[in-house]
Amino acid sequence: MPRPLDLEGPGSGVGTFDHAVEGGGRLQRTVLPGGIRVLTEAMPGQRSVSVSATVAVGSRDEHDGHHGSTHFLEHLLFKGTPRRDALEIAEAFDEVGGEANAATGKESTSYFARVLDADRAMAVDVLLDMVTSATLEPEAFELERGVILEEIAMTEDDPADVAHETFTGAVFGQHALGRPIGGTPETIRSVPREAVLEHYRRTYGPSELVVTAAGGVDHDELCELVLAGAALGGWDLAPDARPVARRTGETIPEAPGSATTVNRPTEQANILLGGRALPAGDPRRFAMSVLNAVLGGGMSSRLFQEIRERRGLAYSTYSFSSGYTEAGLFGLYAGCTPGKVTEVVAVMDEQWRALADTPVSADELRRAVGQLSGSLVLGLEDTGSRMARLTRSEISLGELWTLEETLEALRAVTAADVQDLAADLRTSPRSLVVVGPFTHDLAGELLARTA
Incomplete structure (x- = not known):
């Protein structure tokens, strides 16, 4: 590495x-x-x-x-x-x-x-x-x-x-x-x-x-x-002053899994399934990026292919993660007609489970790393992206990765890394949110089936 x-x-x-x-x-x-x-x-x-x-x-x-x-x-x-x-x-x-x-x-x-x-x-x-x-x-x-x-x-x-x-x-x-x-x-x-x-x-x-x-x-x-x-601006610029210490955070008690149904008179239901994930500085964040690319990061991802291309259940579906000092979150999203929510949640859970149970293929891993590498290089042609990278590195990470170092870290991710992380994510309590024209506890019913 x-x-x-x-x-x-x-x-x-x-x-x-x-x-x-x-x-x-x-x-x-x-x-x-x-x-x-x-x-x-x-x-x-x-x-x-x-x-x-x-x-x-x-x-x-x-x-x-x-x-x-x-x-x-x-x-x-x-x-x-x-x-x-x-x-x-x-x-x-x-x-x-x-x-x-x-x-x-x-x-x-x-x-x-x-x-x-x-x-x-x-x-x-x-x-x-x-x-x-x-x-x-x-x-x-x-x-x-x-x-x-x-x-x-x-x-x-x-x-x-x-x-x-x-x-x-x-x-x-x-x-x-x-x-x-x-x-x-x-x-x-x-x-x-x-x-x-x-x-x-x-x-x-x-x-x-x-x-x-x-x-x-x-x-x-x-x-x-x-x-x-x-x-x-009148600030006190003491020569011997030092920056504030970087945030170290605290242990955040893990919230129990929950199911939330939000009643809204919409034509489409919005679904989110997921839970806790990695802190911002976790060394496995590169594996997390590859996991997201495989599961829901593009048109060749498993969610897109299974939910949209093969079954025609939704127009928009993806996975995502966000990292903060002590913890992060990971989720799978889809928007579909209300009558398809049950099937979509089942497919989401099946795809997440499959990723945890079986290593991704060499071709799938290669595509995911290639997608991330290309997106990274193209994104960093923009001065705003490079500026934001410096800010995040200084405030959140305490370390700065050059472009080549980041690409090398992505290429070092293995199929076992992705499988192990997907399995770890499944050990955290899961939460399900469904927003749509529902007056009963649909999310509660569906979350129980993913246990």
Whole structure:
């Protein structure tokens, strides 16, 4: 197995590296005063740059009374600072043809932009201004409360989103990872501005900040821009400060298996079957990727071939996994007419069981690894994907895999690895969610048959 580049943590000295990668690129990392971490991947010949400012704080870190604050801040940071109002923030990117956006997760919140390399100084200045100096004005706060409620309502109108949110809650139970990232209508209506402001002041600081960039970027210049932006924001940039320790998490009690039927007057039922899976940094995550590719990752996958191609039971079907610090989740999805739910759940369980009982063939393993390898290489031609990879490596993994190392790790996965993992996943309590026009406990009846 390849040995990834270790990302130096707190107390490890200057915390820098400079590493040549394939194609003439360079990976560099510096820990700045205040504990700010800066990582870059220079991509020769690129005329664009993607840059992000991320704090290692997500919805799972909200205190009681603050639920929904993390996502609330994602919206509010675009609404103005002492140096710029909301329109000026938007105009800064529009006038150069750039793009800016943000994303809230369970374990981090990221603000990012993609611009021409000539405009990278502007992008860093605006992003750091937002992160360090958002004003969270009362009027903007109340306006955005309404916008977020509309966003939640839009999600509630999508039965597939309802199924996924219900499934996550079932798998993680009462743990914070089971909460909706955006909060609920009740928490958003009740959370006061003071609580969101307190959450902002508590969690947005230099030791939490990770700035990553990929494309047409100069590492030393970016470090200078970040320091200038943090200083303008009034942050304390103590020379001896270190980054916060990476999240180590806690033991999450395994929730019992559950069956949930959500009654919705839909033309199609949405089904999710699965349970607990691997943490983000688990060495078996490469086997998990191959397992997903074989089971539900494309048109040649077992779910697609059996449910759609051979039986015509559904249009959309796939498998998926998500990993967090202590645990992950794994699921199988399908959308079908209500009368076919029983058969679809049976096929899902049969295919999962078959993967655990019998090794995949050499041809199937080769196709899965080829699919993942090709998708990875094509995806990393984009500066945004490389930027996101740096962020995830720094915040979640503590190690950075080059493209060739990742491809080698995928090629090292064996049929036995996939079979053993599929069997391990089946030992966890399973949850089944069915969303559709059902007034009885259909999910309960069907889950009992998969035991």
